[in-house]
Amino acid sequence: MKRRRENASFIEQLKRTVRSLRDMKPGEVHVLSINANYGHYQIVIGAKGVSDAQDSSEMRPIEINGEIHHLFVSPRAIRAMPSRQQVMENLKNTVIMNGLTVHLRDPLGDGHHLSDENGSNGLHAREYINLAGTKGDELIERAEHSGSLSMAAYRLIQEDILHAIRERKRKKTLSAEKGKMKQKAVARS
Numbered sequence: 001m002k003r004r005r006e007n008a009s010f011i012e013q014l015k016r017t018v019r020s021l022r023d024m025k026p027g028e029v030h031v032l033s034i035n036a037n038y039g040h041y042q043i044v045i046g047a048k049g050v051s052d053a054q055d056s057s058e059m060r061p062i063e064i065n066g067e068i069h070h071l072f073v074s075p076r077a078i079r080a081m082p083s084r085q086q087v088m089e090n091l092k093n094t095v096i097m098n099g100l101t102v103h104l105r106d107p108l109g110d111g112h113h114l115s116d117e118n119g120s121n122g123l124h125a126r127e128y129i130n131l132a133g134t135k136g137d138e139l140i141e142r143a144e145h146s147g148s149l150s151m152a153a154y155r156l157i158q159e160d161i162l163h164a165i166r167e168r169k170r171k172k173t174l175s176a177e178k179g180k181m182k183q184k185a186v187a188r189s
Contacts, residue, residue: 010111010158011045011060017165021045024060036164038080041066041102041157045109062109064157068100071125071153073139074132078152080160095136099126104154111158114150121150 008016014032015021021030026048034041046061072082073095086094103122105115114121123144130136143149 009059009109010106011062011109013111013158013162014043014045014165017162017169034161034164036160038156038160039066039068039100039102041161043161060109062106064102064104064106064154066102066157068102068123068153068157069098071097071100071149071156073097073143073149075135075139078143078149078156080156091131093132093135095132095140096129097123097125097127097140098129100124100153101126102153102157104150104157106154111154114147114154123150123153 011021018032024030024045029047030045032043032045034043042065044063044065046063048060068080070080072079072086072091074086074093077083082091082094086092101122101124105121106113107115128136128140132139140149143152
């Protein structure tokens with residue numbers, strides 16, 4: 001089951017976790033607002049095109065707007081939290097990007113393709129803390145121009161959104177179970 005989730009498109013994973021998305025009609029648009037661990041996001045799940053309505057696939061365009069608290073960019077990885085090794089090395093060769101404004105558009109909703117039309121995707125940091133010196137400037141420039149920064153942020157946001165939705169469901173279930181246990185205890189006494 002886990003392997004199936006990892007290979008499923010982002011829209012399919014959302015549909016598994018959010019009941020109202022399962023019965024979306026071809027012309028419907030849904031908007032979700034999510035407060036998650038690494039930031040807060042607004043997800044716009046677009047309508048299927050007229051030509052796509054006949055298609056059995058569940059691909060729909062997805063647009064994500066929001067803010068990520070911070071990203072840690074190093075030569076090896078782009079992360080929302082620094083690795084243990086980075087912390088032990090006092091974040092050497094790392095650029096910290098704070099307060100990132102996010103606008104990402106996935107025309108297929110599969111979680112692997114970002115739209116490149118008219119520079120519609122963007123990550124803009126309010127602050128850069130460069131702990132890598134001149135290499136840090138080159139690192140950020142290379143990541144922005146190659147698209148790896150946007151794609152890494154998109155993957156992090158997907159995981160963050162799905163985790164937040166699953167956690168909310170789990171807490172709701174636990175809360176309901178506690179309420180039932182209290183009712184049983186009151187009924188017994």
